[in-house]
Amino acid sequence: MSSAEPTSDQVTRTDRLTPAEITDVLALVRSAGEVDGADPLDEHVLLRLRDPDAPSVHLTARADDGALTGYAHLDTTDPVDGIGVELVVHPGFRRRGTGRALARGVLASATGPLRAWAHGDHPSAAALAVDLGFHRARVLWQLRRPLAAPLAEPRLPDGVVLRAFQPGADDAAWLTLNARAFAEHPEQGRWSADDLRVRLAEPWFDPAGFLLAEESSTGRLLGFHWTKVHERPGAARIGEVYVLGVDPSAHGGGLGKALTTAGLAYLRDRRGLDRVMLYVDDSNTGAVALYQRLGFAHWAAHVNYHLG
Template sequence: MSSTQSSSDQVSRVDRLGPAEIAEILALARTAGDADGADPMDEHVLLRLRDGYAAASHLVARAADGTLTGYAHLDTSDPDHGVGVELMVHPAYRRRGTGRMLARGVLATATGPLRAWAHGDHPSAAALAVDLGFQRARVLWQLRRPLAAPLPEPRLPDGVTLRAFRPGSDDEAWLTLNARAFADHPEQGRWTAEDLRVRLAEPWFDPAGFLLAVESTTDRLLGFHWTKVHERPGSARIGEVYVLGVEPTAHGGGLGRALTAAGLAYLRDQRGLDRVMLYVDESNTGAVALYERIGFARWAAHVNYQLG
């Protein structure tokens, strides 16, 4: 978001947002996402905004008439891994220096290492990151696939069955499995009971689309495929492989492929969808290869930049 004009916007720091400010920021996120074809902020940030999450600071940019022109979110909940940064500028107020003002405000406000996402890998975000000394550290691919194309058969290993997630009963066991399946993942593996709770309360949550692979004789969780359906006014519906994980001791038996196929079939046959997406780290070459073998192709990239 490089500057070609001098901005008259004013940036202020807010430690606690009110309901009206939260509504403005969520509306700005929708506007920016519609313009860019990629949501400008990570899902967990938007959920925490709505819940009034305390471990964060906020930088708000406004025009002289009070219009919200930009916003930066500083997640300070994990000091060992640095401050997580999300930044967005209203499409009608870009190329005025607002993004640079917000970024410099982040540098002046935050202490310790910084981690910032550029959703959609826009050239303006990359240029700003380079100008401020950030290093490109991680790439998250969005892959997509048509559901009209043939799907692989969900062949489960012997002694394994599928059932739907049971909210309240499966929460603790699922969190344990999720932590084991994503032990090396910088975000997913650290989900808490609160992270799960807020998602189970979302309007899109569908327990029938949260598939669990369990040991037939003991009901022990061995893997899961949590699907999601995105429905936004004015946009076509699209499914998502929201989270897919397998117990590490169950790797190598084809369970991940079977869970993937079962979830895709659910999105097509039960939810009537014709396309699906997922996110996967570029560095996870095994998962990328698995998804590409079953028909997924690269659609967009999200880049994480780090400083310090």
């Protein structure tokens, strides 16, 4: 985003992108991610881009020659808590007002509160947010850790065993556990069966890397560590602590630490990775402290801005 002079780019609003437009947006996203060191759109938006039936509003900015210079996505499924906004400008077309033009298009297209993510916490995004009246409401940290560093052996509480997730058989029980573990989380705790289904169908999904902690006497799920591996042409592979959760009834027994180390060992020993990342709210001091004790360090920040 930029506070440069008004751009001559044409901003267009649509409720559905054509396949060619989706290809253009994904190419822009890759270019921005390579330059900025942070993906400009989160996974939720990327999944919606590939789902033609997902209710979304799309804003595209194009130069006179038709080149895609910027893109904004509006998730309109939760107008009460706020319409989700993500915006990206092509690195080759920055500082010429494209971001501001898209932001004005967002304001003209939306009714109700807005929640806009700035991935990487770029100063230009912060400046534009201030100019438009947004306030900084939430910060998501990305932490990283080398996997070459020593890992403690997972020490599970008595009566708890680990096993791999079984698609189809474990879906309902996992969704119930996820909702309990993330009851206060603004996104994760609201996952539906469809949210789970689309991720299980992703090329990166590996059931062996989706670890479940089960009470051996009853079969009740107590926690989980879902890992993910990011693989991109020309980029180093990196693992992710994708989602880690523990049932509130099992807090305080060391299960979260055991699940974390078990997942890290899987990424290192079974997938051959040498580094791992995760995302955590900076306000979640308990989780941040756990991850820091396990050798994670701050890498980047993503900021959520609110308006209204």
